[in-house]
Amino acid sequence: MQIPRWPIATEREKELIDEVLASPHWGGFHEIVARFEAQFAAAHGCRFGISAANGTLTLELALLAAGIGPGDEVIVPAISFISTATAVSRVGAIPVFVDIEPYTFNMNPSRVQEAVSAKTRAVMPVHFGGPLVDMDRIADVAARRGLIVIEDAAHAHGSQWQGRPAGSFGLLSSFSFQNGKVMTAGEGGIVLTNDEALAAKMRSIANQGRRPDATHFHHFTLGTNFRITALQAAVLVAQLERLPAQIETRTANACKLLRLLEGVDGIRWQQVHPKINRNSWYLMLGRVEGGAGRDEFCRRLREAGVPCSPYYPHTLYQNPLYRSSPCRVTPCPNAEATIADAFWIPHNVLLGAGGLMEEVAEAVRRAILRG
Template identity: 45%
Template sequence: MWAIARNFILVIAVKGIFRYRGSRSRGFYQGDRKQADSAQAAFACETRVGLLEVGLVSTGTARSATAEIRREMNARQAPEFPSWPQYDETERDGLIRVLKQGQWWRMGGDEVNSFEREFAEHHGADYALAVTNGTHALELALECMGVGPGTEVIVPAFTFISSSQAAQRLGAVAVPVDVHPDTYCIDVEAAADAVTSRTRAIMPVHMAGLMADMDALAKLSADTGVPLLQDAAHAHGARWQGKRVGELGSVAAFSFQNGKLMTAGEGGAVLFPEREMFEEAFLRHSCGRPREDRRYFHRVSGTNLRITEFAAALLRAQLGRLDDQIAVRDQNWALLSRLLGEIDGVVPQADDERVDRKSHYMAMFRVPGIGEERRNLLVDRLVEAGL
């Protein structure tokens, strides 16, 4: 196993790094390019201060360099970093629209239906089903893929706990496998070695918005007959060799939790490549009731994973600005990854040229061999620097 303890992966607080306040209507600098350039320069300066302070911990960089850059930063202050989530009158108008329509649940209104159509289209999928959160999205998808007691699901060892808990909640065994030390995404060879007759799904996680090796995973799936479930909680809007998440031929689950790239506080969605599985998922997420039912006719054993019309209205507004926000993060990541790479001992998350659109959920890097004591000191210094 790749020893994560020895190759410590660190996440910089993405709210302050990738998102900065601009025009009220969009949440980013859109009109005043001069102001945006000034903010970018000040942002770069502030980031360099934080990174040089990290360097003091890990490489012994001279303090005088930090002091010089801090003086430069004081002369060119960046705008205050905003809180997250970001919103404008579009969210407000959507909420008022739902209030006025008088139907606040999906069975009586059309906001959820509209969001599902728009989200599916944006990601190149035929079908999308909105649910209560990303964990439930994974659970529902796995259930429709035949996961249950006596079965196994292959998951990366480095991921949020929901990836494995979704399988465990269904009575299955989550089988952790190694991740690639440069991308932090699932190691395909390790996944192949873990496939058994009990394996019902392989779950790649697109870590920090960097998509896993979908070509190699598709071949593994074809060779073994084990379907893929993409954990795309970080990958809203991402693309693999020009293909969107929903165009890769496999089921994909998303999260709309408060810190995600588009959010309603909580929420999730599942993209399906085929109608049959989508219809089964709808039944199971709506207490076993089909879409057209108004007489409480329950066809299967299900549960209630429906989102509200209010949540869908928020998500429609959030989806509308997703592409613009990704474009800003693209620019900022180019700067941040270069600055990180200039620090001895700091290794930024690698890029993959086949990922022609990375959504940049987090800025991640590792410090090989740092050890627990120095790791904790590094984290403390980053917190002190506001990162």
């Protein structure tokens, strides 16, 4: 099977990297870093972008900018990559884990509402696999309970809810450019915001407490160095240019694959809210109905040449870390059920051409047959 490789680099990455290599600045002060930040922010309906070395640091940066720290609680989904929770813990606040919806795989806004306490300052929706959390309902809960919204949009580059881009709903939002993401420089991250003061605060924290109106060796706040290199930014400019066409290809292939698999029993695919008009398709998620066959299903698919992983082995709060690190856990029956039967197929499968979707559909059909 001809599964496209990931990551993909073309002459455009090389051309932009050469531009950087020919200059005397390979670090974060090359103008291509600011160029990338502005382009990525604009593509996601935001005024400001502050890049950083990875999408874990950008979550921490967003929380610091929002002034969240000891004594505060932040509501997060029970299923995500660990950084969603550890970023909260690392700024000294307490993650509050809430359940997901069984088939969108996203945080349930009703559970968010129920979990709010006097200490809750923020909610951190994760657009899991690409489709946005129901942002109308999150906005409603946040407005009524006075919560800050910080989107963890690490999976959702280019996704949209009723034409509005992921990353533009929160006071702050964070994206990752880690190797497997739909845009990558190997590592990298960015925080977006429309708030000028928060943008200035984050830029200063990420850049050793400097201010743009002062010289290089004047430091005003307790900052650090979160900067990406110009080489990373060069790669990301090229990756951003290619993102819309890749989303179109993935969408067409995902629709085709789901059509080919209509009527095949044993799998329920991720439900995408009708208000989501554009999906990054970072992951193609599903649940093997009946549960017991999930690992065997993944193994069979991999044997047939289709990459497939069995989701997370546990919820965030079931990690050994959260037996000792302070947190609050609300009942999460859906999250606990999905860890037993869910799987994902990575986005590069959906970049395939020719008859690949027919081949993948046939492999899925065979893999789901029991016995």
